[in-house]
Amino acid sequence: MKTILNKGFQMLPFQVRNNVHWVGKVDWELRKFHGDEYSTHRGTSYNSYLIKEKKVALFDTVWQPFAKEYVAMLERQIPLEKIDYIIASHSEVDHSGALPELMERLPGKPVYCTANGLKSFKGHYHKNWNFQIVKTGDKLSLGDKELIFIEAPMLHWPDSMMCYLTGDNILFSNDAFGQHYATEFLYNDLVDQSELYTEALKYYANILTPFSPLVISKIEQILSLNLPLDMICPSHGVIWRDKPAQIVEKYLAWAKNYQENQVTVIYDTMWNATRTMAENIAEGIHNADKEVTVKLFNISHSDKNDVMAEVYKSKCVLFGSPTINRGILSAMAGFLEELRGLGFKEKKAAVFGSYGWSGESVKMLHDILSSAGWELINDGLSVTWKPDDEPVLKCINFVKDICDALLIHN
Numbered sequence: 001m002k003t004i005l006n007k008g009f010q011m012l013p014f015q016v017r018n019n020v021h022w023v024g025k026v027d028w029e030l031r032k033f034h035g036d037e038y039s040t041h042r043g044t045s046y047n048s049y050l051i052k053e054k055k056v057a058l059f060d061t062v063w064q065p066f067a068k069e070y071v072a073m074l075e076r077q078i079p080l081e082k083i084d085y086i087i088a089s090h091s092e093v094d095h096s097g098a099l100p101e102l103m104e105r106l107p108g109k110p111v112y113c114t115a116n117g118l119k120s121f122k123g124h125y126h127k128n129w130n131f132q133i134v135k136t137g138d139k140l141s142l143g144d145k146e147l148i149f150i151e152a153p154m155l156h157w158p159d160s161m162m163c164y165l166t167g168d169n170i171l172f173s174n175d176a177f178g179q180h181y182a183t184e185f186l187y188n189d190l191v192d193q194s195e196l197y198t199e200a201l202k203y204y205a206n207i208l209t210p211f212s213p214l215v216i217s218k219i220e221q222i223l224s225l226n227l228p229l230d231m232i233c234p235s236h237g238v239i240w241r242d243k244p245a246q247i248v249e250k251y252l253a254w255a256k257n258y259q260e261n262q263v264t265v266i267y268d269t270m271w272n273a274t275r276t277m278a279e280n281i282a283e284g285i286h287n288a289d290k291e292v293t294v295k296l297f298n299i300s301h302s303d304k305n306d307v308m309a310e311v312y313k314s315k316c317v318l319f320g321s322p323t324i325n326r327g328i329l330s331a332m333a334g335f336l337e338e339l340r341g342l343g344f345k346e347k348k349a350a351v352f353g354s355y356g357w358s359g360e361s362v363k364m365l366h367d368i369l370s371s372a373g374w375e376l377i378n379d380g381l382s383v384t385w386k387p388d389d390e391p392v393l394k395c396i397n398f399v400k401d402i403c404d405a406l407l408i409h410n
């Protein structure tokens with residue numbers, strides 16, 4: 001369990017625009033998310049927003065380990081009983097984790113969520129809070145402005161929703177358009193753009209890829225509402241205040257089976273035979289086309305989420321494993337299971353590996369990728385023992401197949 005000791009650098013609440021205030025938590029030390037499933041090298045933030053119009057609404061909370069300090073901080077911003085509405089846009093505990101602490105202080109206050117949210121909140125917390133179910137197009141008056149609810153199922157859970165604040169033209173997007181990125185500058189124009197887009201793309205690749213068709217239709221639905229958009233306030237990472245449409249356009253591009261001119265070689269190895277193959281193959285592709293980006297990863301020594309982001313950017317990925325116990329090495333097996341679930345589309349693959357005795361790994365890699373919907377360029381390349389001249393020649397022929405499939409001609 002994380003500690004909740006105050007760290008040296010606390011992000012204080014700040015005004016986002018007019019009566020909208022950020023009241024979240026920057027988590028500088030987080031390095032793993034979703035259990036151990038997602039690496040967060042740059043930490044994260046749990047963004048919560050307090051909207052103090054004639055009526056006061058609170059959008060999302062923070063993760064449970066920070067619940068007490070969150071409620072204490074909120075109380076320094078406003079007497080809690082003045083909060084009229086709690087908008088619970090997503091039940092995952094990184095946003096709802098402080099709700100039990102808050103609701104102890106505000107029994108009976110309405111909690112707005114989707115129908116799926118109700119199921120999930122009850123499943124998580126087993127409380128009969130005053131849930132108010134909303135659907136797309138429902139409105140909640142805050143006095144001079146109103147919140148418009150927009151259900152966003154599968155972006156990225158069935159219960160997810162967004163909210164639009166009229167007058168300030170802010171879209172509170174919850175997980176969508178977010179990044180796991182702790183920064184003292186919570187605005188998109190104040191941070192390192194390379195870091196920002198590295199984290200935004202990694203987030204999309206590892207979390208939203210399976211739901212790309214829904215990303216497109218949801219964005220089209222929001223655009224069809226013709227609402228002016230001055231700011232996007234996600235529940236992780238920076239607020240998009242400078243040209244907020246830029247991240248919407250990126251999402252539209254990323255959702256359309258995005259790829260760059262990149263070939264990625266991913267392998268695992270026991271005694272360096274498969275590594276030797278991987279390096280020869282990578283070198284062969286690089287020699288055939290100096291324009292193509294070629295990246296090489298030993299999956300057992302690499303961060304799987306970072307490598308998955310490279311897979312996401314690639315037009316072709318080559319997978320290599322030696323044979324062990326009639327199968328493939330475990331780091332590769334785990335990676336492929338995650339890759340299968342993400343459902344990448346329109347990517348080519350080829351497989352390779354060395355073996356000493358039985359040699360099942362290449363067929364197994366081939367079958368896993370094929371059943372995951374990948375287009376396999378050929379049957380794969382097996383070599384025995386440590387490659388010398390003849391197996392290296394086979395690697396060269398293997399590279400020719402790949403270059404032909406990718407229309408690379410040297």
Ligand code: FEO
Nearest residue numbers: 090092094095175
């Ligand atoms: Fe950031 Fe789906 O929780």
